[in-house]
Amino acid sequence: MSIMTCRGCGATKPGPDGTPTDCFPSEHCGQCPPWRCETCGDMCSASDLCGCWITFEGMAFADVKAHLAAAGFDVGVPS
Ligand SMILES: [Zn+2]
Ligand SMILES: [Zn+2]
Numbered sequence: 841m842s843i844m845t846c847r848g849c850g851a852t853k854p855g856p857d858g859t860p861t862d863c864f865p866s867e868h869c870g871q872c873p874p875w876r877c878e879t880c881g882d883m884c885s886a887s888d889l890c891g892c893w894i895t896f897e898g899m900a901f902a903d904v905k906a907h908l909a910a911a912g913f914d915v916g917v918p919s
Contacts, residue, residue: 848872
């Protein structure tokens with residue numbers, strides 16, 4: 841069992857479901873002060889995320905893959 845530790849502010853806490861975990865991204869958390877996004881250079885915080893934090897909900901799968909590909913991920917899109 842491990843505890844999630846935020847690499848942004850060092851806060852230590854259990855995972856989002858209350859179960860201690862290290863599977864959840866811990867670059868930043870709700871306790872972090874606003875940080876500058878390394879990708880777009882905009883300021884973002886837990887309550888005001890920058891444009892990189894795209895919500896894929898309701899988005900077509902092809903669009904999701906396009907966004908990931910644009911972000912530099914190899915999503916294996918057949919040519
Ligand atoms: Zn934090
Ligand atoms: Zn960004």
